[in-house]
Amino acid sequence: MTPLTTLDPIVSLCKRRGFVFQSSEIYGGIGSTWDWGPLGVELKRNIKEAWWHRVVLERDDMEGLDAAIVMHPKVWEASGHVEGFHDPFTMCTACKRHFRADHVNGTACPACGGVLSEPKPASLMLETFLGPVRETALRTYLRPETAQGIFVNFDNVLTTSRRKIPFGIAQIGKAFRNEITPGNFVFRSREFEQMEIEFFVEPGTDEQWHAHWVDERMRWYGDLGLSRERLRKRLHGKDELAHYAKACFDIEYEFPIGWSELEGIANRTDFDLKRHAECSGKSLTYFDEKKKEHYVPYVIEPSAGVDRSALAFLADAYHEEEVRGEKRTVLKLHPDLAPVQVAVLPLLRNRPDVVQLAREVHADLRRRRSGGGTLRCRYDDTGSIGRLYRRQDEIGTPFCITVDVQSLTDRKATVRHRDTMVQDRVGVEQLSEYLEGKLGEVGAARDGKGA
Numbered sequence: 001m002t003p004l005t006t007l008d009p010i011v012s013l014c015k016r017r018g019f020v021f022q023s024s025e026i027y028g029g030i031g032s033t034w035d036w037g038p039l040g041v042e043l044k045r046n047i048k049e050a051w052w053h054r055v056v057l058e059r060d061d062m063e064g065l066d067a068a069i070v071m072h073p074k075v076w077e078a079s080g081h082v083e084g085f086h087d088p089f090t091m092c093t094a095c096k097r098h099f100r101a102d103h104v105n106g107t108a109c110p111a112c113g114g115v116l117s118e119p120k121p122a123s124l125m126l127e128t129f130l131g132p133v134r135e136t137a138l139r140t141y142l143r144p145e146t147a148q149g150i151f152v153n154f155d156n157v158l159t160t161s162r163r164k165i166p167f168g169i170a171q172i173g174k175a176f177r178n179e180i181t182p183g184n185f186v187f188r189s190r191e192f193e194q195m196e197i198e199f200f201v202e203p204g205t206d207e208q209w210h211a212h213w214v215d216e217r218m219r220w221y222g223d224l225g226l227s228r229e230r231l232r233k234r235l236h237g238k239d240e241l242a243h244y245a246k247a248c249f250d251i252e253y254e255f256p257i258g259w260s261e262l263e264g265i266a267n268r269t270d271f272d273l274k275r276h277a278e279c280s281g282k283s284l285t286y287f288d289e290k291k292k293e294h295y296v297p298y299v300i301e302p303s304a305g306v307d308r309s310a311l312a313f314l315a316d317a318y319h320e321e322e323v324r325g326e327k328r329t330v331l332k333l334h335p336d337l338a339p340v341q342v343a344v345l346p347l348l349r350n351r352p353d354v355v356q357l358a359r360e361v362h363a364d365l366r367r368r369r370s371g372g373g374t375l376r377c378r379y380d381d382t383g384s385i386g387r388l389y390r391r392q393d394e395i396g397t398p399f400c401i402t403v404d405v406q407s408l409t410d411r412k413a414t415v416r417h418r419d420t421m422v423q424d425r426v427g428v429e430q431l432s433e434y435l436e437g438k439l440g441e442v443g444a445a446r447d448g449k450g451a
């Protein structure tokens, strides 16, 4: 298949099959916020689960956290966001549209050719008020990154977990940014989810740890099926660096809209802990027992977007193929990410004995566990078998099991493989063991190999 050059087929599939809906759609929608539908929520849960597993459960130097979205306004003064979390914006004097000044070339409006105004800084933070009376309420912000919740809990986690440096804290949660030009579907929205790590290290070891995390995060995307030739790391130029960063790598993915950031991995030095110590008056140092000295740790921050990752996984998995003269759309998702791993389909939905056996197979399979989680298994008898296969291909289900009349006597069912469309006849009692092995095989084959 020729590579996609637009997100349109993915947007349309997401709507058609229930991955993503426009927020408040029945009221005409609200700019650039999205609702994840029945399949989308499963995809995102699987991404988050895979991330948490890799960076927290499989390591012995990490702790988890779930901090509040709304924090004390002083947090955002200390972090530099109140003063500096701005993008330059410009407005067209003719059509009144807004643009990120650093995203347009020249002084002509990209939409109507009108004259653009002088760029001005616009804060990306969404304000909110805590308390019933606006005049006396505490004015604060919806967090624009989850990171600060980790920094202000550094000492709490350090002392309660009795950790020694190096160690990290991981968190998944919502973040909000009043983006000037949101767009490209869920790539850039005003409400999104982040998966962030703050990894605390001894100063002087920070560059080594930075390299470790860039490699580790690149490997994670590849292991979950992103084509390795569409992944690259890019070092920020000095002029691009955020005020807190000593160095930053972006992990970029070649989306249908071109190479774009998937994750940022910054060396934040001791900037944040020092600022919070200064502004709160609390000590945020670490005591190194071997060296008998206190120091402020340096921090490596791998910061990924859940929604943006979901878009990359969808774009990479999307394939259109021709099968016996007909177009087949198939999502070749890694089985760990597929919203449904196995669909059980009766060949004849008006034969009660076939339906009953299919339901028994489904009930048995969904009790099983696969790779530490429940096998994600669906029963569907709402159409002809051809239609049901098409639907499962489109949502990325690696295996379909069909129960037919012969199954009633030979106690065997047909297992159809999503990627090859090969069909195997397998004993009903052996299905779970068979699938366990095959799901692993599909996973290994998807492992960053792309098409």
Ligand code: ATP
Pocket: 145, 177, 179, 186, 187, 188, 189, 190, 191, 192, 193, 194, 261, 262, 263, 264, 303, 304, 305, 306, 307, 308, 309
């Ligand atoms: P960009 O340059 O694309 O605006 P950024 O450098 O401001 O992104 P970071 O602050 O590094 O982004 O955020 C870390 C990650 O959070 C990004 O790599 C991305 O995956 C995700 N992210 C950031 N902003 C958005 C957004 N508006 N919508 C969806 N995801 C986002």
